[in-house]
Amino acid sequence: MCTARGGKTSHAAVVARGMGRTCVCGAEELAIDAKAKTVTVGEHTINEGDMLSIDGATGEVFLGELSVVSSPVMTYLDDGLEAGIKGQDDETVLLVKAVDRLLEHADDVRRLGVRTNADTAEDSKHARELGAEGIGLCRTEHMFLGDRRELIERVILAADDDEKQAALDALLPLQRDDFVEMLEAMDGLPVTVRLLDPPLHEFLPDLNELSVKIAVAEATGEEVSEHDRTLLAAVQRQHESNPMLGLRGVRLGLTVKGLFALQVRALAEAMAIRKAAGGDPRPEVMVPLVGSINELDLIRDEAQQIIAEVGQDKGFDLSMPIGTMIELPRAALTSERIAGSADFFSFGTNDLTQTTWGFSRDDVESSFFTHYMDKGVFTVSPFETLDQTGVGALVKLGVEGGRRGNPKIHLGICGEHGGDPASIHFFHHAGLDYVSCSPFRIPVARLEAGRAAVESEDGTA
Helix, strand or coil, X not given: CECCCCCCCCHHHHHHHHHCCCCECCCCCCEEECCCCEEEXXXXXXXXXXXXXXXXXXXXXXXXXXXXXXXXXXXXXXXXXXXXXXXXXXXXXXXXXXXXXXXXXXXXXXXXXXXXECCCHHHHHHHHHCCCXXXXXXXXXXXXXXXXXXXXXXXXXXXXXXXXXXXXXXXXXXXXXXXXXXXXXXXXCEEEEECCCCCHHHHCCCHHHHHHHHHHHHHCCCCCCHHHHHHHHHHHHHCCCCHHHCCCCHHHHHHCCXXXXXXXXXXXXXXXXXHXXXXXXXXXXXXXXXXXXXXXXXXXXXXXXXXXXXXXXXXXXXXXXXXXXXXXXXXXXXXXXXXXXXXXXXXXXXXXXXXXXXXXXXXXXXXXXXHHHHCCCCCCCCCCCCCCCCHHHHHXXXXXXXXXXXXXXXXXXXXXXXXXXXXXXHHHHHCCCEEEECHHHHHHHHHHHHHHHHHHHHXXX
């Protein structure tokens, strides 16, 4: 992946990292023509479908396809020690064996658990192979893209409750099957499922594009379909000046009736299916963007009722922890109160950083971050390594308040900082129970969690 804007903690980089793909962000010389589907760099023009090769270490981009091979260490991590050393020279064998010893020792001494952020069964299986001890964040919004986006559109455009319910009913088996596969891949390990989080408008067409399409059709005398007019009206209703601070997360669940209920029912049914198959499913429900205990209570009450109904219907005693993401300063400041209704907290440090600093990750890196780096305001991006003085203080408040409000509460972190070495050491000392990160960052997280434990014993950190 290569982008003209952004930096290594922008959304494109985060998504690519989670997929184990190379990403070079902020290649400002790229001239992208979205309409013509071309990219121009100097005298070279690349068309959609042309092959490029990207070196993530140097940032170089090559025309054409270059052959690549996994490193011996990566082969070891994927397929085990014997595969990693097979056919290698003595020096490489020693290197791979040294990595193996380090990781084994780290696993023996670390206090922090290491989970993964995964949204598919394939990612879940790979993460488990890399040492993940469960899923700390399943972003369910990724399950509503592609062909399923039309169903969400039908939910939004529904003229009445019956029409909306029909769309929700069509989504239920799709969501349930996704959960069944993930619970199977992580059998015996926790799977924390975050209920739908992004702004609702992200599932609708772009306002400007749709407005232009209809305006051009009207100007040229073409017939505009009733669907497009209804869609435009819906997009206009949903339009927000600052959607990341608008109708999303728990607010979406409380506003769009049936949406969160659908997801909880799908998860409960998936749990029952896995139990019937002899599995050991351990799902957890995570409510996003909570700022008030009242929001969490409303969702929790509905979720528990649905889980009980499904259990009775399927003949199983179903129960699952219900917790929330701490990603707003108010949630951290009122954590003692919120903990009374939460079985766990997971600190969403990506959004907590945005809401604490008051800037957007996807925008600031391409605008003023370079100037801030040059002037010494930042020595490192707060989206790359946790801002321990500011955001870290809120995390500590959340941990302390959470344990006061519920001594049995389980505490984790699922932001990208969960794979950053310096941040992992902070989370160890802050008293978290686990970190969760992208699958390909799991080995680093295991190693650093071990180092944090060893350094604490030595009194060096």
